[in-house]
Amino acid sequence: MFKNRLYLSITFLLLLVFATACGNTDNTEPSKKTEDKNAEVKLQDAMGEVTIPANPKRILAPYLEDSLLALGVKPAAQWSIGDTVLDYLQPELKGVPKIGWDLPLEQAISNNPDLIIFSSPTAIQKGQYEEYKKVAPTYVFKDEVSADWRKQVTQMGEILNKQKKAKDALAKYDTKVSEAKAKIQDAIDGESAAIIWVMADKFYLMENNRFSANVLYGDLGIKQPAFVEGLGKAAIQWDPIALEKLPEIKADHIFLVSKKGEPGLDILAKSSIWNGLDAVKNGHVYEMNDPSNWTINGLIASEKTIDEVVKALTK
Structure with a gap:
């Protein structure tokens, strides 16, 4: 009888301790979650100091989707002009609704964002910065940061509290560049390359500091033709x-x-002029039928360009 009472007493005490522990967890966890949900950070942007949520979930960042996705974040809606979108990002943006390139105010409201990000002050249409701020906290990139995709990714890491992910993504890109350079050097041994963008009936030669030319000449170290270098x-x-x-x-x-x-x-x-070029006669012309990653600055765009360059030159 004594043993039975002893066992019952011990069991009761254990149940009491367990119940107390569970009670303490239940009492403290909701407040922690509330605190995290309501946490904010202060940053400096092109407009001054801005207060933004520490962990935003619904983000509108027209034409900055590359940097978002590089950090593993899908936007609430994606940049578009009519039916035109950033084609190279569509595998990652499948099912993401479109918003106008100029982010009309009514579209911003209807998407119920936690955070709005603009690529520059001039990207804010009709001087409606204060109106956007009423919709959601609004961060505006400085021009010099937005123009350099490496700086853009780093700053996006600060905005989204994903600094380590940004650092890792840049390190991974540098490794990719090193490996690609070695393959290309073996394949073309100092030969030159140029990028020509055909749009409608016009031809645009990429200068050495524009879009994918930064990848070709700056990252991969491919030789510039003297004509391009002269630009x-x-x-x-x-x-x-x-x-x-x-x-x-x-x-x-x-x-x-x-x-x-x-x-x-x-x-x-x-054209006899075109067909008379050495590159054409030697079979050294490579048609890139998706210009979207060649005509924008971005980490994912640059990665895709590297893959296409390596595939073309190392056949």
Whole structure:
């Protein structure tokens, strides 16, 4: 009898301790969750000091989707002009609704964001910064940060409290560059390359500091044709290049960036000038039928460009 009472007493005490522990957990956990949910951080942006949620869930960041996705974050809606979207990101953005490129105020409201991010002060249409702030906390990138995708990814890491993920993504990219450079060097041994973007019936030669040319010449170290090098940073206005001037480029390899069906492609195919280029005669022209990652600055865009360059030059 004594033993039975002893066992019952011990069992009762254990149950009491367990119940007390559970009670303490239940009492403290909700307040912790509430505290995390309501946490805020203060940052400096192009407009001054801004207070934003520490862990936003619904983010609108038109034309900055590359940096978001590089950190594993899907936006609440994606940039578009009509039916045009960033094609190279569609595998990651499948099912994500579209918003207008200029983020109309009513679209911002209807998407119920926790955070709005603009790429620059000039990206805010009609001077409606104060109106956007009423919809959700609004962060505006400085021009010099937005223009450099590495800085953009780093700053996006600060905004989204994902600093380590940003650092790791940049380190992974640097490793990819090193491996790609070695393969390309073995394949073309110091030969030059140029990028020509065909849009409608016009031809645009990428200067050495524009979009994917930064990847080609800056990251991968591919030799610039003297003609491209001569353009330098002086080219502010991006004018099309005349068909008659294409022989002056003298590139060993040409990346022809264009959507299928552009009239300019047909013009080139029928042109004796184009067909007389060494790169064309030697079979060193590589058609890139998705220009979207070649005509934007971004980490994922640059990774895709590297993959396509390596595939083209190391066949």
